[in-house]
């Protein structure tokens with residue numbers, strides 16, 4: 001069997017190895033406190049499940065959907081964007097349904113990247129941007145995110161020869177893995193830059209509904225003229241605790257949405273219609289669950305950050321997402337500290353370098369577990385005795 005050269009360039013997906021390690025330790029009877037993958041532990045709201053139960057038993061639901069999404073789904077997305085961001089989207093040609101935003105993000109480079117082309121990809125970032133650029137034959141040029149630049153890419157530092165070959169500029173705020181946020185001023189800069197350099201701006205907005213203490217993230221499409229150069233990816237996964245349902249959307253520039261749709265229509269046949277109907281209920285129905293979620297995650301974030309700060313960290317409070325991005329103690333690497341926490345405390349965290357070289361020196365903690373477990377993790381770390389952190 002001869003596999004493709006392409007496959008050789010792809011590392012195993014970050015969480016595959018982590019899940020294997022977790023299983024191995026659990027088999028040994030170790031109680032693992034899991035800050036790993038970032039999959040909400042809270043339930044999907046009942047009105048969404050009820051809708052799914054109501055529609056699943058129909059002939060219509062059993063048939064092929066359209067790969068771009070059913071028109072009522074696209075209309076619900078349009079209304080949601082209008083209500084949430086005051087952004088107008090035409091459901092006919094500016095919205096495409098996705099089988100989770102990962103699917104759309106993974107397919108996008110196939111529509112825009114040829115061998116030799118460059119995608120500008122934040123480092124660290126959600127691994128799909130880089131890996132799928134590579135799969136399409138292109139190259140990811142890293143835009144380092146660090147404390148000095150407030151985890152915002154420094155666009156003016158990108159060399160001219162790189163920009164000449166660049167076609168895509170990825171941004172993701174609120175950000176995975178750093179938990180960083182961006183304001184409209186930064187989005188304006190990105191739109192201007194994309195126009196100047198003939199780039200498609202790819203905004204990943206998967207965490208827009210997870211804001212704490214009154215913080216409400218923006219959409220890039222709120223910037224006047226953004227639609228000329230922007231495609232935005234969104235997902236119901238985190239907003240409504242629906243990660244396993246696989247439903248999301250790409251919206252914005254119609255040429256870009258159409259290009260993605262062309263790839264998709266040749267690869268998949270769209271999201272299960274019953275899920276699209278349940279998603280309409282999610283987007284159009286009561287949004288109280290979103291507020292309740294944020295209250296729970298906000299409290300957990302405070303428990304974690306206050307706890308870590310009592311151990312010597314100096315972390316700011318989390319404004320959005322459910323990720324804490326923490327520097328490792330002096331003398332540790334991402335890998336050595338993650339290993340130490342797992343083996344000595346039974347605490348699973350993700351080594352930051354799994355998200356790109358600039359993630360070295362950090363670990364990521366997802367607060368998808370009850371407050372009591374977070375407090376217990378802090379106690380276990382206290383017993384470990386960490387030594388100086390900075």
Ligand SMILES: Cc1ncc(COP(=O)(O)O)c(C=O)c1O
Nearest residue numbers: 100101102126176206235237248
């Ligand atoms: C930044 C970011 N984008 C996109 C996704 C994909 O989400 P989904 O495919 O569930 O919509 C994730 C999932 O963790 C993510 O962290």
